[in-house]
Amino acid sequence: MSYLKSFPNQEGFFGDFGGAFLPPVLIPHFEEINKAYMELGRSADFLNELKYIRKHYQGRPTPVYYAHNLSKECGAHIYLKREDLNHSGAHKLNHCMAEALLAKHMGKTKLIAETGAGQHGVALATAAAYFGMECEIHMGEIDIAKEAPNVTRMKLLGAKVVPVSFGGRSLKEAVDSAFDSYVPQADTALFAIGSVVGPHPFPMMVRNFQSVVGHEAREQFLEMTGELPDQVGACVGGGSNAMGMFAGFIEDENVGLNGVEPLGRGTNIGEHSATMTYGKPGMIHGFKCLLLEDEEGNPAPVHSIASGLDYPGVGPEHSYLKTMGKVDYHAVTDDETLDAFYKLSRMEGIIPALESSHAVAWAMKHGKENPGSTILINLSGRGDKDIDYVAENFGTGE
Structure with a gap:
């Protein structure tokens, strides 16, 4: 079996790394995301729609x-x-359009994410506009100051940008803030993680989409x-x-x-x-x-x-x-x-x-x-x- 099909295992581990260590309230939501990806992500209908988007939109x-x-x-x-x-x-739209398409098929109406340089935030705001969904982006205050053009782009695309002012006021804190916001909205929103990080299945999903x-x-x-x-x-x-x-x-x-x-x-x-x-x-x-x-x-x-x-x-x-x-x-x-x-x-x-x-x-x-x-x-x-x-x-x- 090829490497990409062998890793991760069913629990989301790459050797000793990975997994999903979640508070009980989030476990069913991440299981729902994994189930939807395993069912939809390999279906011809989903893949053909994604191919159309990549060619004619991206x-x-x-x-x-x-x-x-x-x-x-x-x-x-x-x-x-x-x-x-x-x-x-940037490359970020490759997985953002796919995650938004997955969210649409799951019946979600909102996308939530963190961003550092703002490229993931811009890409997710773009995807939300394409699919007619709400979008909420958490971004550290240091990065907001450094990446002002991307903040403007996110707002123009219709996203709500949430400044993160605690701790180092950067990417780690933006992830913390986005997770906190996601918990009470998990029934109607998808936390569209912006890299090959986070609990399973996101490291696998984002890698495959990229x-x-x-x-x-x-x-x-x-x-x-x-x-x-x-x-x-x-x-x-x-x-x-x-x-x-x-x-x-x-x-x-x-x-x-x-x-x-x-x-x-x-x-x-x-x-x-x-x-x-x-x-x-x-x-x-x-x-x-x-x-x-x-x-x-x-x-x-x-x-x-x-x-x-x-x-x-x-x-x-x-x-x-x-x-x-x-x-x-x-x-x-x-x-x-x-x-x-x-x-x-x-x-x-x-x-x-x-x-x-x-x-x-x-x-x-x-x-x-x-x-x-x-x-x-x-x-x-x-x-x-x-x-x-x-x-x-x-x-x-x-």
């Missing part, structure tokens, strides 16, 4: 682009899977070059864009898989979000994963220049793939990320999201160390949301 397939100028600069052949060209500007990225990219790369890439890479916060990309290549033993996470400003607690590098097994938001913890054993404060990556946990499947040695994980700093952001903008005319810029930074570094190799990166989102923040704090790269 604009899929997104292209693979050979970054010729960046490749010349680095000495390796760098290709980009252009998820920044997916409608709403796998369209990797399957498209594999076919496109073969058509362009006649062979598979030496290395595939993607940024990792929760890890949805990376798992979507890896899904297309995970059976290919000769393709190296690479996750890239934020080293931020340094190695001290609170200066980074490098969960795969410094995390230990723990539990957060109802599932087991590698986790950054403080001295008291609580989820640690985290930092990243990219709001979508500042989460102390990570998807349970990433945790499993690291411990099995199937994927290599790397950490790049804020400074390296900014350099990649400016270089891709200036050299290719593509302004990437700061999240995606982490993967570009790794590709540039790896390319210089391995001249002549082929590297395929998931450019998971565009940088429209980041340009005001970057320009005000770091300049325009002149």
Whole structure:
């Protein structure tokens, strides 16, 4: 049996990671979601409707682009899977449209979610508008200030944006707030988790909905070059864009898989979000994963220049793939990320999201160390949301 069909098991575990550790009030609702996904998610009617949406609304397939100028600069052949060209500007719409379609079939009338950089929030607000549903997005106050354009987009799309002002006022707290709001609304709302995190079945569902990225990219790369890439890479916060990309290549033993996470400003607690590098097994938001913890054993404060990556946990499947040695994980700093952001903008005319810029930074570094190799990166989102923040704090790269 293939890897994707073997993992997770029926209880939602990838090895020792995953599961569903829920308060009793939420157990029947997550069981309902799992039952609906297992029944609907593999039915021809559901899949055909989703294919129609992807083609005629989202604009899929997104292209693979050979970054010729960046490749010349680095000495390796760098290709980009252009998820920044997916409608709403990032990969997030791939699972949001699917989750909203699932909610519609379940008779739900409202979508609730957390967001960090705002891309998941924008995508879910887009999906809610498409299906005529209510939408409620919880977002930390720090991220609201950093990602103001996406806040405006969510409101224009009809979503209610709930500022989160407690704790670190970032992604972890946004998840906490969204869960608290969801509990009394669970009969009529779906908590559309925004990454391959959370209790089962979401790590599985979101990976499967995002796998369209990797399957498209594999076919496109073969058509362009006649062979598979030496290395595939993607940024990792929760890890949805990376798992979507890896899904297309995970059976290919000769393709190296690479996750890239934020080293931020340094190695001290609170200066980074490098969960795969410094995390230990723990539990957060109802599932087991590698986790950054403080001295008291609580989820640690985290930092990243990219709001979508500042989460102390990570998807349970990433945790499993690291411990099995199937994927290599790397950490790049804020400074390296900014350099990649400016270089891709200036050299290719593509302004990437700061999240995606982490993967570009790794590709540039790896390319210089391995001249002549082929590297395929998931450019998971565009940088429209980041340009005001970057320009005000770091300049325009002149």
